[in-house]
């Protein structure tokens with residue numbers, strides 16, 4: 001599964017929003033660093049977080065068990081499963097937030113914003 005990713009810090013720096021229709025197009029034109037915007041492959045036995053780590057990226061995490069939300073990502077496109085979720089409320093899940101530590105891609109392609117733990121809505125959930 002191919003994943004295009006974008007660091008939430010870049011959104012904050014450039015004043016972009018998660019709702020921007022052309023978010024990833026803008027990211028492509030912004031000459032971001034390789035760890036801020038790029039692509040990676042997720043193998044079937046890897047969660048999204050594991051895939052990022054195995055490709056050399058340092059995405060945030062803590063518990064690795066669905067209980068802290070440090071690993072939260074926002075889905076712009078595609079779907080990520082959520083076998084263990086003890087922290088993310090339904091309304092945020094419905095809006096497209098997922099936990100990357102135990103989220104497995106269930107679509108052929110994904111576009112995700114990682115590092116969204118800095119978002120105000122998620123701030124209260126972080127342990």
Ligand code: FES
Pocket residue numbers: 061062063064065066067068069070071072087099100101102
């Ligand atoms: Fe804690 Fe994913 S690392 S919920």
